[in-house]
Amino acid sequence: MQVRVQDTPFDFGAEANRFAAGAGGAGAVVTFTGVVRDAAAGAMxxxxxxxxxxxxxxALQQIAAQACARWELTDTxxxxRYGRLQPGDQIMMVATAARHRVAAFEAAEYLxxxxxxxxxxWKKEILADGAAxxxxxxxxxxDALTRW
Amino acid sequence: MDVLYFAWVRERIGLPKERVETTAVTVAELIEELVARDDRYAAAFADLSALRVALDQELAEFDAPLLGVREVAFFPPMTGG
Structure with a gap:
């Protein structure tokens, strides 16, 4: 179980490969990446x-521990990231590894x-005209939490 | 105790952190004391349904006791991911 909070970018491909290589015995690895969306259509x-x-x-350690308690995961x-990001930047990623894919998918959604x-x-959008x-x-x- | 503010709560109050000497028994009583100070606090705490509180870095309710608590944080609902 690994949790990292950082202001620097991460290399999604390298992280996913390293995670998959280290997930001993897993038959399934699921990854999700969140990307900064320009909600203001070109203005942000x-x-x-x-x-x-x-x-x-x-909090992240607790959430990951809860996922590990609920599904049989070999790793998470x-x-x-925090700090200043631009549209298209990757904000965050989760990866889950399990023997079977259902557990890996469900645990990734739960996370x-x-x-x-x-x-x-907390996210703040800063627009081209300086408004924030x-x-x-x-x-x-x-509401999404109630399904778990 | 240390009182921390994040996001727009921090902006409305105008500081990220302060040391508060208080005899408040619960979070709600602490909020009453802060609101009585001046308009910035009153503005930040005007709508408690838009606020969350953490005691020693664990989410808590507004009627939670402050006994033994070293760090209180006020912030809006979280928007991670």
Whole structure:
């Protein structure tokens, strides 16, 4: 189980390959990558991600541990960036490894659902004209937790 | 105790962190004390349904006791991922 919170970019391909190579006995590896979307259709220049150092790492560890308790996973990886990102940049990734694909898929979705609403990150969109807006949490993201 | 603010809560109050001496028994009482200070706090805490609180880096409820707590953090609902 690995959790990393960093301001620097990560190499998704290299991370996925290293994870798959180290996931001993796994027959299935699932990865998901979140990419900065330009919600303002061309107007957004920067997405600033703030987080709560200390609590962030703890919350991600807890979420990953819950996934490991619920599914038979051989390994999990969570990487989440903070700081200033641009549209097209990769914000975060999760990877799960299991003997069979159902567990790997479900655990990856579980990690994503919890990470969106229970890990202390906040996104701010900075537009070309200098205006800035905090991204509001979506009710659908909170509702997504009820399925688990 | 240390009180931390994040995202727009930090911006409204105008600082990321402060040391607060308080006799408040619960989070709600601490909020009442802060709101009484000035308009910046009143603006930040105007709608508690838009706020979350963590005690020593664990999510908590507003009626949670502060006994033994060293770090309180206020922030909007999280938007990770």
């Amino acid at each position: 220049t920067v997405m600033e991600i703030e987080h709560y150092p200390g609590m962030t790492e703890k 990886l969570v990487i989440h 994503m659902d919890y990470l969106k609403s229970r890990a202390p990150f 807006d905090w991204v509001a949490a979506k009710e659908a993201d909170e």
